[in-house]
Amino acid sequence: MSELFTEGAPIEDTRAPAGPIEERWDKRRFGGKLVNPANRRKLSVIVVGTGLAGGSAAATLGELGYQVKSFCYQDSPRRAHSIAAQGGINAAKNYRNDGDSIQRLFYDTVKGGDYRSRESNVYRLAQVSVEIIDQCVAQGVPFARDYGGLLDTRSFGGVQVSRTFYARGQTGQQLLLGAYQALERQIAAGTVEMFSRHEMLELIVVDGVARGIVARDMVTGEIETHLADAVVLASGGYGNVFFLSTNAKGCNVTATWRAHRKGALFANPCYTQIHPTCIPQSGEHQSKLTLMSESLRNDGRVWVPVTKGDTRRPADIPEDERDYYLERIYPSFGNLVPRDIASRAAKNVCDEGRGVGPGGLGVYLDFADAIARLGRDAVAAKYGNLFEMYERITGEDPFEVPMRIYPAVHYTMGGLWVDYDLQSTIPGLFVVGEANFSDHGANRLGASALMQGLADGYFVLPNTISDYLAKGPFEKIGEDHEAVVEARAAVEGRIEKLLSIDGDRTPDSFHRELGAVMWEYCGMERTDAGLRKALDRIRELREEFWTRVKVPGENEELNQNLEKAGRIADFFELAELMCIDALHREESCGGHFRAESQTPDGEALRDDERFAYVAAWEYTGHAPVLHKENLEYEYVKMTQRSYK
Numbered sequence: 001m002s003e004l005f006t007e008g009a010p011i012e013d014t015r016a017p018a019g020p021i022e023e024r025w026d027k028r029r030f031g032g033k034l035v036n037p038a039n040r041r042k043l044s045v046i047v048v049g050t051g052l053a054g055g056s057a058a059a060t061l062g063e064l065g066y067q068v069k070s071f072c073y074q075d076s077p078r079r080a081h082s083i084a085a086q087g088g089i090n091a092a093k094n095y096r097n098d099g100d101s102i103q104r105l106f107y108d109t110v111k112g113g114d115y116r117s118r119e120s121n122v123y124r125l126a127q128v129s130v131e132i133i134d135q136c137v138a139q140g141v142p143f144a145r146d147y148g149g150l151l152d153t154r155s156f157g158g159v160q161v162s163r164t165f166y167a168r169g170q171t172g173q174q175l176l177l178g179a180y181q182a183l184e185r186q187i188a189a190g191t192v193e194m195f196s197r198h199e200m201l202e203l204i205v206v207d208g209v210a211r212g213i214v215a216r217d218m219v220t221g222e223i224e225t226h227l228a229d230a231v232v233l234a235s236g237g238y239g240n241v242f243f244l245s246t247n248a249k250g251c252n253v254t255a256t257w258r259a260h261r262k263g264a265l266f267a268n269p270c271y272t273q274i275h276p277t278c279i280p281q282s283g284e285h286q287s288k289l290t291l292m293s294e295s296l297r298n299d300g301r302v303w304v305p306v307t308k309g310d311t312r313r314p315a316d317i318p319e320d321e322r323d324y325y326l327e328r329i330y331p332s333f334g335n336l337v338p339r340d341i342a343s344r345a346a347k348n349v350c351d352e353g354r355g356v357g358p359g360g361l362g363v364y365l366d367f368a369d370a371i372a373r374l375g376r377d378a379v380a381a382k383y384g385n386l387f388e389m390y391e392r393i394t395g396e397d398p399f400e401v402p403m404r405i406y407p408a409v410h411y412t413m414g415g416l417w418v419d420y421d422l423q424s425t426i427p428g429l430f431v432v433g434e435a436n437f438s439d440h441g442a443n444r445l446g447a448s449a450l451m452q453g454l455a456d457g458y459f460v461l462p463n464t465i466s467d468y469l470a471k472g473p474f475e476k477i478g479e480d481h482e483a484v485v486e487a488r489a490a491v492e493g494r495i496e497k498l499l500s501i502d503g504d505r506t507p508d509s510f511h512r513e514l515g516a517v518m519w520e521y522c523g524m525e526r527t528d529a530g531l532r533k534a535l536d537r538i539r540e541l542r543e544e545f546w547t548r549v550k551v552p553g554e555n556e557e558l559n560q561n562l563e564k565a566g567r568i569a570d571f572f573e574l575a576e577l578m579c580i581d582a583l584h585r586e587e588s589c590g591g592h593f594r595a596e597s598q599t600p601d602g603e604a605l606r607d608d609e610r611f612a613y614v615a616a617w618e619y620t621g622h623a624p625v626l627h628k629e630n631l632e633y634e635y636v637k638m639t640q641r642s643y644k
């Protein structure tokens with residue numbers, strides 16, 4: 001594999017304090033330098049992204065008194081992709097008295113991530129989770145309540161307690177409205193300046209330190225430079241490299257990839273989450289997949305016919321001819337096994353020829369028992385909007401027939417490498433939310449992304465960034481600084497290049513083909529031979545892209561083809577790194593399933609001797625350099641994960 005990458009010096013997180021794990025976050029906050037309120041006004045921070053991570057970070061930094069510039073590519077900050085989150089947000093409140101605790105959330109998350117995340121980060125996440133709920137309730141987020149008025153909770157995969165707070169199937173939307181109103185308050189107060197419909201296309205690095213961004217006004221095409229004392233990326237995940245995913249169509253990797261090219265290491269790019277409960281693809285021309293929230297597995301039962309090729313209607317298949325395979329294989333967790341496990345199990349039964357629906361690529365998620373037990377109204381109260389969404393898309397009523405579901409790309413655990421302070425390997429560049437790699441290891445548990453995004457934005461970053469900003473005042477940088485001029489010229493050059501190719505293929509056609517290659521070879525199951533094939537094809541396709549792409553129109557106008565082409569160019573480079581990462585990790589862990597490394601009963605088989613590390617990749621323009629961050633487990637014993 002030496003032709004694909006080289007190995008460099010190991011990397012270490014030097015920011016997490018030593019000592020008892022429950023004291024580390026307190027210790028770090030006490031050890032960090034503070035900026036006095038009068039000096040905060042003189043310091044500026046750019047925040048790219050207004051989802052739960054970026055929106056909460058910008059609002060909190062504004063409230064603290066820093067001068068904040070906030071960027072998003074949507075027409076309003078509250079249209080960030082976080083709005084799509086359905087099922088809920090975890091917190092170790094133990095309102096149910098069912099044995100939950102910070103320790104248990106910590107344990108579940110480390111185990112759920114298949115022992116590929118950092119203990120210090122995950123423990124802090126579990127501690128902070130409790131504060132998030134209080135913060136959001138104070139903002140007026142309308143979490144579901146039980147009959148007595150207490151906040152209600154439900155269960156999500158990979159856990160046996162009920163710790164997921166929710167607002168019907170619209171949790172992300174309600175949480176984002178909370179963060180958005182906090183952000184708007186700061187915009188009105190003048191601490192935050194908002195730049196919507198602006199896309200960051202380059203990071204400005206001066207003498208090795210992040211000092212600003214180059215952004216394109218997506219309405220006029222104007223290329224702008226914005227300078228600051230620190231930059232925060234909260235630009236979300238890169239699941240759309242697969243073209244078809246549950247992510248919003250606009251989600252892309254450009255912000256983090258541009259930072260990667262400027263020196264920020266990219267960690268664990270191959271860790272992708274495939275969500276087990278999505279509406280199956282209906283045809284070749286589809287451009288988006290729809291999630292059916294994991295919360296549905298609280299009451300829905302997953303099954304397929306016992307017999308191969310059984311095409312009877314579900315109602316005509318008697319109980320003893322149904323295989324409730326999750327309940328059968330994993331009796332302790334049943335339908336609530338984690339996503340990686342449930343997705344692979346669905347793939348296995350479909351590979352055996354027992355899948356249902358068109359092409360046999362589907363399994364049933366059946367609510368008949370829940371409706372009989374709880375009544376139709378109770379089921380509607382919990383999942384009404386999800387049922388309606390399903391019916392609108394498929395034309396089938398889940399109250400009458402079971403839903404058909406199939407796994408789809410949903411979330412990316414990889415992202416820019418950050419230390420305990422959420423600072424990347426470029427000083428002054430911080431990364432929060434799905435854009436970083438920090439807390440979920442090789443598999444994220446359901447309802448933990450919202451928790452992490454808000455933990456990062458409301459509680460972690462505002463504390464850790466002050467230690468960096470306390471080094472100010474920083475040298476003033478002018479727009480005529482060589483590094484700024486260079487970054488701007490690079491953006492302009494790239495746009496000109498994309499517009500001038502004038503080929504015969506649309507950006508979308510390349511994206512669709514890239515996505516198909518990634519799904520086939522770097523999706524639910526990966527092999528050495530398949531990944532090598534993918535690498536060859538990606539390289540060919542990338543070359544073809546730069547000679548055949550057609551981007552009609554001009555820069556000086558709203559030009560969605562130009563936006564797409566720039567994003568796809570970055571997806572090509574990312575896709576290559578994902579395949580190299582997947583190829584070098586000759587073990588299975590969490591969402592990364594290497595067919596060569598499985599237990600006799602088909603579960604992911606880790607190789608802790610060789611791979612208990614974070615793979616942090618350095619960009620070189622040719623073969624990337626691998627830096628390993630060793631993972632040590634003091635508090636949770638590494639074992640073969642079992643949900644049986």
Ligand SMILES: Cc1cc2nc3c(=O)[nH]c(=O)nc-3n(C[C@H](O)[C@H](O)[C@H](O)COP(=O)(O)OP(=O)(O)OC[C@H]3O[C@@H](n4cnc5c(N)ncnc54)[C@H](O)[C@@H]3O)c2cc1C
Nearest residue numbers: 049050051053073082086087088200236433434447449450
């Ligand atoms: C359908 C669906 C349902 C989900 N449900 C849940 C759930 O119930 N519970 C849970 O915990 N998680 C859930 N998730 C995952 C969760 O929603 C995301 O991980 C999380 O919202 C990501 O938040 P974020 O703030 O990191 O990024 P995002 O919300 O993706 O925001 C990214 C922001 O960055 C901006 N941006 C990106 N690139 C640029 C650029 N180059 N220039 C300028 N701006 C840029 C965008 O405009 C946007 O404002 C779900 C995900 C999906 C797809």
